Amino acid sequence: MRRDDGHGFRFQTSGKRERTSTCPNACAGRRCGPNFFVEWQRGRYTGGCHCECGSCAQRVDAGNAGHEDDPRAVTDHAFDWQRYVCLGSSAPGTVRSASGRTGIRGAETVARPAGAQGGGDTQALLDRIKTLEQRVSDLETSTVLSEPETRTKRIEVYVDKNGNEYDHPVEGAKKAVTYQRERVYRRQTINEKIEDALSEQEKRSVKLGVSGAFIPQFAIHTRGNRTVADGHAYELANADFFFTARAAQHTMFFADIVGISGTPPDGEVPTLTLLNSFTARLVRQNELNVREAWLRTDLFSQKLAISAGRLDLTNYFDRNAVANDETTQFLSDSLVNNPSLGLAVNGTGVVAVYDSKKSLTFKIGLQQSNPAAKNLSESIYSLAEVGYRANPLGLGQGNYRMWYRVNDTGPGHRTAFGFSADQRVSPTVTLFGRYGDAQPSPAYTGRDRFYSGGLQIHNQLVVNPGDAWSFGYTQSDLITGERERLGEGYYRFQLSEKLSLSLHLAHVIEERAGQPKLGFLIPGIRLQASF
Amino acid sequence: MLNSRLIMVVCGLVLAVFGVVASTPLPAADVKITDPASVVMIVNRDSNDIAFMDIKTHKIIGRTFLGNNVNPHMVMMSPDGRYVVTGGTRANKAYIIDTRTLELVKIIPVDIAPEHLAFSPDGRWYYQGNPEGDSISVIDMVSLTKIKTISGFVEPLNVTFTPDGSKAYVGNYGAHWVGVVDVRRHELLKKIQIAEVPSFSKLDPDRYYKDIHGINIAAITPDGRYLYAADGDLGVVGVIDAREDKVVKVIRVGKDPWRVYMGHDGKYAIIPNNGDETISIIDIRTNKVAATLEAGPNMTGVNYAAGKAFVISSTSGFVYVYDMGSLKPAGRLKIGTNIQLDTATTDTADQKIYLAESTTNSIVIIDGKTEAIERVTNVGLYPWGTHIMDSKDNYCH
Structure with missing residues (x-):
């Protein structure tokens, strides 16, 4: 568990060498955490950390790690990305986690194309598009309503003779039931919302059952x-x-x-x-x-x-x-x-x-x-x-x-x-x-x-x-x-x-x-x- | 030469200082839980946190916020009590909390909509089920990294490890088979079909084409010899021999059985049948239905305590009680009106039940013997799951 007061992240290798980068204002103060990435670029594997907003990154060149010509090594975890860990995040005032990630997922999404020798920039762009497409797909799969959910809730309060309301027992105050709006951060899928609405409607409606029989x-x-x-x-x-x-x-x-x-x-x-x-x-x-x-x-x-x-x-x-x-x-x-x-x-x-x-x-x-x-x-x-x-x-x-x-x-x-x-x-x-x-x-x-x-x-x-x-x-x-x-x-x-x-x-x-x-x-x- | 020696000495001193600092225990103020078995963990879906309640004082001693819109589903403590883990259903991530400090130590991206989870008996592997991703994420609890995603499942809900940890059985709610996973290689080895879809389904294709209610969990007997898996659509419980991984008996129960809840002594298992609002009690020795008893609507859990079974009827506000000696109904406890009961855990002494009641943000504590009820309020927003280390009734929806 790490705390980070700045709007940046650290990039640590094997727990020894640490490099720090500060995120530009574009994402500072927002939900911007560190993500690990690995890319095939210019004939070499490159990995590192970048902000979620993608506006800044720390890189390490792993091209000389001896595995660059063997993509299987990446998927078999032999590739040494596991040594690299992204640390810290950038939302001030909150407890942030160390988000470590091996290079496996990145390697799966940006595996080296067969026969690629040059033109790494184009390939990197294609790979980036593929990664983004995957993220869009993930979002679509779990399409959610991101705004906070507002609902009305029955609560018990304590009201004294002057009308002052307390949420705990107070001498001279009477227990009373009231209703209050509550706002929560709950993501609901569209399906869930529709099901809830239908269920609520069904509760209020008259239910009809039909039975028919034919008996010779x-x-x-x-x-x-x-x-x-x-x-x-x-x-x-x-x-x-x-x-x-x-x-x-x-x-x-x-x-x-x-x-x-x-x-x-x-x-x-x-x-x-x-x-x-x-x-x-x-x-x-x-x-x-x-x-x-x-x-x-x-x-x-x-x-x-x-x-x-x-x-x-x-x-x-x-x-x-x-x-x-x-x-x-x-x-x-x-x-x-x-x-x-x-x-x-x-x-x-x-x-x-x-x-x-x-x-x-x-x-x-x-x-x-x-x-x-x-x-x-x-x-x-x-x-x-x-x-x-x-x-x-x-x-x-x-x-x-x-x-x-x-x-x-x-x-x-x-x-x-x-x-x-x-x-x-x-x-x-x-x-x-x-x-x-x-x-x-x-x-x-x-x-x-x-x-x-x-x-x-x-x-x-x-x-x-x-x-x-x-x-x-x-x-x-x-x-x-x-x-x-x-x-x-x-x-x-x-x-x-x-x-x-x-x-x-x-x-x-x-x-x-x-x-x-x-x-x-x-x-x-x-x-x-x-x- | 002198300089190099001096540098070495300084380095040595620095290292020594570092060593001392590193080995110094955390300040007492940072340690919130010293005994992992002394707390009830509460999953608060809408306040997006895990709350920790002291079992003795019933006070909330701490909570770990996971992030907005995470919506955690199930919580579980690692067998060694070192970590608490949960899957954030709407964040598609697994969260690992340090039990001592209640600090979030790792967030691991997994597949879509992680819900139920399980630990291997040795605590090495944390299997996170992702029902909407049709996969299981395997997390190594030593390196705290996801090492593999096992695909090929169909809405995997619950994972059950064998006592020796060699295999894991996965209930597929979107299908009618149980998946067998080789835990050494983290690979799906086999699919065990519980029963055949009846031939008359041709006359009623809708029943089997839409909204499958398949297998929630394969519940294992205490000796690890057999697993019992209920299939909602087929209305049966299949008995799987864990040695040969084959179905040795199919037991017909009521309509739309939810899942199997194994009794603590291994004599009986209870299956809530939500289709006809009954429970079926299966005698494990004979593999026959020993009793079919009236229950309530929308049952979401069964807890065993003080020789009784407590069946949670989520929307009625009642907990139905059954005497496990006579296999007869023993009344029902009214928890409240217009409330939603969720799931519960039982303490390790099999005496008290900690029931999550989401609508009033409460935990209802039921004394199994006296059936007295105590309510702990303001535990968080929408508590819908509880967990106690080493409890025999740690389950989820």
């Missing part, structure tokens, strides 16, 4: 008396538009507008549960419906999230990692939601989720579940759930949830409870299971029961890395004697990040009191695109 299904009669559904084809098209926007700090607005068109098999195949979950909790087809529209805010260090508006409570309760989403997992509604939830439509409500990000989560919610109700008291549907994350027996992550619901829609007061679990048993295999127990009506003393279970395998025995396949079985036993048993398997090809194609095969057996069993095989395809 078929019904093949397999058991019992033939029905009109046998051999029929069905098709459903669905489009979802999601809007999200940041309304305030930790507060978000979300809306989901959905349009469905087509004929699902549920119109003709007499099943207890829907064979296509896309139509669940939707009242009308061939028009746009607001499925959800709510505001969410996070409180208490974002441990408590409260959402209010038009809700789909099944998005918060009875969740499952591998059997919860008709757009990427099973199509049958009994493998997407627990039928014991008994939620027929979405409605206005509120839900609170407490998640400490440890093992336990708590949720409570209520909503209006009858669009025809004249007051909220007639149609309150409420749910509560406790969730627990566990790694039982070192198997892997498991999620276990227990819920309880009360439904006041219609006459009486009906309750239900249920359980939903998913347990990873290996990095690629996840088991799931559900149980539900519901009181169908105050008139009945018995209860409807529901079971389901299955597994999902991803990234094993698959064609593409993102593919998954799964199998699930459900059984619904109603107090009225009706029973449904359904099995479904699917294979999902993840064709691209935004496009998936899945092949589904479901078989359902319906039992009615006093009637023969009915069986249907329901093959289907789902083409799903999400943006």
Whole structure:
């Protein structure tokens, strides 16, 4: 480390001989540091130091070093430029460094031309141009905004009763938050500036997500008396538009507008549960419906999230990692939601989720579940759930949830409870299971029961890395004697990040009191695109 | 004859005086750091300096200004504690600081946009990665000169030396391979492909043509036997046998894995998956994913302390905590609102974490055991990296 009070530089050889040169005023006092150079000039290698401005130089003639005819010697570091070091710089009042440089780079850029014997001046000029071109190229490669960056920063200050502001605690002064301009020496590339601007704009804008699905299904009669559904084809098209926007700090607005068109098999195949979950909790087809529209805010260090508006409570309760989403997992509604939830439509409500990000989560919610109700008291549907994350027996992550619901829609007061679990048993295999127990009506003393279970395998025995396949079985036993048993398997090809194609095969057996069993095989395809 | 003897005597005396002067230790006032392990180094991107904070008192005991618009990226101390080095990303230079005096002793031009760096275990070589120059600059720490620029990389981000110093592994973020460098000759020996790009990429060429998220680092096990390299686009971690330099296992993790953070005991490694906001914990003995746990957005680092893992979610203001015994979530620490968390280092006792928080110019000190938080303010403008000598969690973005 050297300090130099003058506007010049020193040129030192082998730490013994030192020569000093003073830089002319052209660059004095500016950012002008020493640079090492080596040139081929007049048939000899010359090296030395020069100011960054190039207006002054100290040279040493190395032509007699014995390597002038062997450019390889330069690149092999045998050339003795390493002994020479440029010292000092010229910016007064600052700490300056000793900037040493071997002759390698210089030698690379001004290597002796083959056969050059004379005309060294021309060659030196050409070499100089080449060097400058390289420097321009370097500048262009890292094109930067050189002016200081100005930005506004939130700062904490201390203000006394007289309005005097301090940046440190002072007796009698109150802590206050203010904003202040800050100027820093930060070079940003044009790319970085553009990215920052786009990112800032994105934060303030309403984000739109679009999802579309096309689902043809078929019904093949397999058991019992033939029905009109046998051999029929069905098709459903669905489009979802999601809007999200940041309304305030930790507060978000979300809306989901959905349009469905087509004929699902549920119109003709007499099943207890829907064979296509896309139509669940939707009242009308061939028009746009607001499925959800709510505001969410996070409180208490974002441990408590409260959402209010038009809700789909099944998005918060009875969740499952591998059997919860008709757009990427099973199509049958009994493998997407627990039928014991008994939620027929979405409605206005509120839900609170407490998640400490440890093992336990708590949720409570209520909503209006009858669009025809004249007051909220007639149609309150409420749910509560406790969730627990566990790694039982070192198997892997498991999620276990227990819920309880009360439904006041219609006459009486009906309750239900249920359980939903998913347990990873290996990095690629996840088991799931559900149980539900519901009181169908105050008139009945018995209860409807529901079971389901299955597994999902991803990234094993698959064609593409993102593919998954799964199998699930459900059984619904109603107090009225009706029973449904359904099995479904699917294979999902993840064709691209935004496009998936899945092949589904479901078989359902319906039992009615006093009637023969009915069986249907329901093959289907789902083409799903999400943006 | 007499004159010549007199001259010799005078010269001898002068030399002796010079010798005494040269061997005299620096005045106490010039020595700012006596124990290199007693400080936390802080990289201040926008004040263009390296600040040195005393680990015990949490006072800034000095800082080294590098120059306007230098914008240093990562700082590291040489294994012998003699020098502190950093790459000035917007100056295209490497900076060498004397640890004792905190004076800048050398500025060495390197390639374009130097960022991450590493020292060979013997401290002889300082490898400076230049992501925009697609090269590694080799700096000899004896002569403090750049002796070579190794080219042929594609956005080289991090360099990992083997414990014997014979090889260095370079993560290429702009490609899907790890470069193996022969440290004796400073030459790129081999390219190890972590996994093949899936065939269905034909349907989704954009995903692989633009903005590659390749390999950030090849993280080495404490015994030096294996290296683990996560590939962001492919969503996998490749396990490289360091003896044979070949991939022996490919482990699928979450979406867009950022990089591998090796646990201090070598039992587990954590990979933050920024694509799906989860972390994957890999069991090093079985080379399987032991757990996939929920985490936060934009994760930039993982630190291990007091038997827990602390995962930094840069834009949410939270640090997510995981119990490394049960492999379960253990809550999250709220560091602040509307802030940007950057990277952190852990002290050598594995007890305290020093987290850079750039928006408030602070260092947040987290006690690993009690999870108590202490904030040291005004450390410089835009602190975004920290470093402690011999820490096992010295990393960068």
